[in-house]
Amino acid sequence: MSFRWGIAGTGAIANGFADALGRLPDAQLVAVGSRSRERADAFGEKYGVAPRHRHTSYEDLAADDGVDVVYVASPHSHHHEHTLLFLNAGRPVLCEKAFALDAGQAADMVAVSRKRGLFLMEAMWSRFLPAYVKVRELLAEGVIGEVQSVEADFGLRFPADPAHRLFDRALGGGSLLDLGVYPLSLASMVLGTPDRITAYGTLGPTGVDEHVAVLSGYDSGAVALAQSSVRATLGCTARITGTEGCIELPFLMHCPDELTVQSRGVTERLSLPAAREGDSGDTAGGGLHHQIRHVQQRLHAGETESDVMTLDETVAVMRTLDTARDQIGLSYGRT
Amino acid sequence: MSFRWGIAGTGAIANGFADALGRLPDAQLVAVGSRSRERADAFGEKYGVAPRHRHTSYEDLAADDGVDVVYVASPHSHHHEHTLLFLNAGRPVLCEKAFALDAGQAADMVAVSRKRGLFLMEAMWSRFLPAYVKVRELLAEGVIGEVQSVEADFGLRFPADPAHRLFDRALGGGSLLDLGVYPLSLASMVLGTPDRITAYGTLGPTGVDEHVAVLSGYDSGAVALAQSSVRATLGCTARITGTEGCIELPFLMHCPDELTVQSRGVTERLSLPAAREGDSGDTAGGGLHHQIRHVQQRLHAGETESDVMTLDETVAVMRTLDTARDQIGLSYGRT
Structure with a gap:
């Protein structure tokens, strides 16, 4: 159909x-x-x-x-x-x-x-890009051993423009919701919901979070370090470190076309193109069709939810964002 | 003399x-x-x-x-x-x-x-290696604008051996004192003493910190993210991000031979060898002579302290380490 x-x-x-x-x-x-x-x-x-x-x-x-x-x-x-x-x-x-x-x-x-x-x-x-599917496979296979840390950041310097949505507090501006959600969602995908969170950051002149760092701690002892910024261009990379190796997501970490995998002394670069022929970098890096195909498969199967991006996890990541925002003193001005 | x-x-x-x-x-x-x-x-x-x-x-x-x-x-x-x-x-x-x-x-x-x-x-x-001297020069010149974050980590997987000094709590084992001190000292060099600190991590079977993440916050809004590990091999790199660019210290971040500097859209790789002819990688990466020369210059000048690695800063970094250790529940068993 x-x-x-x-x-x-x-x-x-x-x-x-x-x-x-x-x-x-x-x-x-x-x-x-x-x-x-x-x-x-x-x-x-x-x-x-x-x-x-x-x-x-x-x-x-x-x-x-x-x-x-x-x-x-x-x-x-x-x-x-x-x-x-x-x-x-x-x-x-x-x-x-x-x-x-x-x-x-x-x-x-x-x-x-x-x-x-x-x-x-x-x-x-x-979540639906080939690189992310591969990350989940590698983790499930234990290729990097027990995960100790997830490091991920997404930050781009935008010209400070109080009129732009990104700097408008009432529209949920700032770095967290637009960019920080990617590194935090990756951490959630790998390690689940954190047991404790600490966020430090900077609010800009319009009151939105212009640069935020979120440290997440897990009862397992694992940690996740995430950063987002609209004030500075960060590495926009991610690294998942385990006891036996690591997986690196290159720039841009939210839509990579390759992964570097180190496992027990061997380094391999995996090519995992996200785009289809004809996809352009303009369309958010290409690769939106992977998500669409997943949604259609779930709809076709009569499901009301994704098994890859579950609703409970979406709410949990949102809660992490809330906690981070509270800690840096940011409110969107709603009650 | x-x-x-x-x-x-x-x-x-x-x-x-x-x-x-x-x-x-x-x-x-x-x-x-x-x-x-x-x-x-x-x-x-x-x-x-x-x-x-x-x-x-x-x-x-x-x-x-x-x-x-x-x-x-x-x-x-x-x-x-x-x-x-x-x-x-x-x-x-x-x-x-x-x-x-x-x-x-x-x-x-x-x-x-x-x-x-x-x-x-x-x-x-x-601190005395050419790459670190250059980092201070670049920061003083404002090449990367206003520093927003310092990310640095140093982690190497060591075989768990309760008899080894690194895993001996009474000898101050664990990752923080041996490895974590480098990323935290770099953060201190760039941003000074943090105004607040949060550490999460894992204590191993012998009670020492085997993996630690330290998030430092500054009243300026800047942040520093440091990690150390004796349980997993981390990137062992550092990145100083400013509003106008960044400085990257490659593996190994504590004794790099080059820097990558991005400033206002231009990327440059600077070669800054730490070693002298004849220095070998065995001698802690080579380059210890830079420090020795500095000490001798200060002694020759009749000074009782370094102006590059001051005693107050050494004590302040130690205090950061103490705070991190307290937060992860690690004690060296002293009173």
Whole structure:
């Protein structure tokens, strides 16, 4: 069967997603929603969405019976509202990360999806890339022994612009939700939910976290060190260190095309391309189709949740982000 | 003038130091001290120390008037005792790192050196290597802008051997004092004394810290992430990230021969060899002569302290180590 997708939002990631849909034989982009007629039409024109499915409100998109599943690509300050809107209209949802502004919102979204028996997943697309699949395989095989630490960071220097979403506290700006979620999600994938967390960082002039370091501790003795920044360009790499070796994810750690694996004295470089022919670096590094294929497989199987990016884990990572934010004195100004 | 050195101890680092002395025109190794006649003689034979200066007690070495300055190369569990012995005998001292078991011991040693007006320095030899000198120059020139983070780790997998010094709690075993001191000293060199510290880690079967992560926070908003391990081989690299670029220290971060500097979009690799012709990798990576030359310059100038590795900073780093150790529940079994 072919899945008919609707996309809520018309930003950069929505464009990348639409590109990826266009290259999957069993996926179709059939509808788009935007608050703006102009943007809905431009996006619809670009991606071949019929005029009557170019909606100028998210409510209209939610009511579109021609849609099998909705991808929520609005700013994360609106993920809670929009995800609930689509779920309550009976649509399965793939919701862009950060999944929500806080764990409370995330739990709410999960509760509604479960109550309604509708598929919901955080669009943590890294999880489905060949490199990440391989990391899980290598860990399961014990190739690096017992994991002692996960180090990961994602930081890019953005020009300080109070008008930009990234520096807007009310929109959940800052480094944590946009970038920090990747290293923290990787740590969660490898080590699970931390038993203790300490975060130090810097709030910028607009009150958002411009640079944050999060140290996670596990009762097993393992540790995870994560950093995110919108003020400085970090290595954007990751390293998983075990007693018998390590796995290194090169720049950019959230969508690598290769892994370096050291195991018992032997170093190997594995080529694991994320992109398909035709994918461009512009579409978030290419490789969004891996996630889409996974969602479609789960939907096809009648599942309401991913077994790779579970909802419980999404909420747990959100809780880690909440704790880190509390510790550095950041609030998004909500109650 | 030529400086006449005595070495207390005959272990690996003592050998490396003697090698380095042998290649400096204005330095002489004139005396050695050991608890063992056999080791004192073997060391003396190897490095041309006259039989009457091959002492079989540290007290005898301290009483040797032919010695201008003593290098303390005993295990760090004995640094306090031996440094005080030599200072109280009127000898200037260069004391191997870790400088002491804790900040109390370190402060004690510093107090005696100051009271007696005698030179004392922690043998943090990294500080004097060309790469480290260059790091300080680059930072002073603002090449990477405002420093946001220091990431550094040093970890090597050692076979778990309860009989080995590294796994002996009473001798100050574990990763922190042997290896962790390097990344933490680098962080201190770049950012100063942290305003807050959190450490998580693992104690092994013998009760020593086998893997530790230390997150340091500064009121400026900067952070430092350090790791040490005797259980897993870490990257052994360092990265100093600023708003305008970064400086990377490759493996091994405590004695690199090059630096990678990214500044405002331009990447440059700087060659900064630490070794002299004839230095071998066996002598702790080569490059101990840089430190020796610095000590001799300070002694020649009549100074009682280094301006590069100050005693206050040595005590402050020791205090950081104490805090980290307390937080992971490690005690060396002293009162």
